[in-house]
Amino acid sequence: MSDLFPKKGHDHDRCVHSALAQAEKVCDAENARFTDMRRKVFTLIWQSHKAVTAYELLDALTAEGQRVQPPTVYRALEFLTELGLVHRIESLNAYFGCDRPDCEHLGQYFICTDCGRVAEAVNEEMSNAVRKAAMGVGFTIQATTVEIKGLCHDCATH
Amino acid sequence: MSDLFPKKGHDHDRCVHSALAQAEKVCDAENARFTDMRRKVFTLIWQSHKAVTAYELLDALTAEGQRVQPPTVYRALEFLTELGLVHRIESLNAYFGCDRPDCEHLGQYFICTDCGRVAEAVNEEMSNAVRKAAMGVGFTIQATTVEIKGLCHDCATH
């Protein structure tokens, strides 16, 4: 069994650092501006491997001394999701950093209801099953939402 | 290709009637009370093959002359979803009537972004792909959300 979820106690600074580096690249490639606000929001999202709500981000920014209003956060989130740097988790109304923003993909999200962590999979068997089912009923896919709630391996065994 | 979506212009009264009959049975089997309010909400949801929001239901009840507050609607929705008579569509914050409430299933929802109709599939290949992926990463499934947005066959071809 390969655990999708990061090891507890891993060097998380490296996750953040590498995510930032990837984000820079993507923005660069798209000629999009990775402004201070967008970077702050992106970094806050990467402070954990959990999904973060817009208002949690708002509070965190406020705690940092910024005076920020909801539209500011939602704009940053819109920018980040459109570039694929962040995904929205529909069943949580929350946002989660993507660790492969450089390639198009239909992701699937595992959400642990115990520890709150989220992991993104890009599983071809799932994607293909969805594509095939759609094909079978003459449905043209525009977007998919696959969110799986339950217990991560750590939480199930400890 | 078998179209999951009902034919346009089909005899929709039969859908509603049969859904009500099934709901009665389920409530009976569960010793749950299919009260007036619950029946009204359920029937309103079945007035279309679209997903309906809580506040649309509230407005519809108000239009019928009821004086109803949000908690009343949310309570009815909670009851109906817990019994599996209705499913919540996470990506729409809306509710959709299930046409097979008598058997446990992991459903998948096709949502047409053109006509707004929703169709529920119970596709074993998709469910199994999800189960297998979860197994592969040591994840214990509690609930799944599979929502596929795009164009239904009618809307894609007309």
Place this chain on the structure above:
DNA sequence: GATGAAATGTTATAATATATCATTTTCTGA
């Protein structure tokens, strides 16, 4: 440095959802 486009600030409000306590309805068991 002037200009226009993009981003952010600001204010207000819309849309979705729940907490809490009061009242009514229904069920159960003397």
Place this chain on the structure above:
DNA sequence: TCAGAAAATGATATATTATAACATTTCATC
């Protein structure tokens, strides 16, 4: 059949999530 308990609904208030509209600032380009 009626008292008491349980379930459902009513009523009020408020929490949470999200967007509309317009003002101001920042930034790239000339």
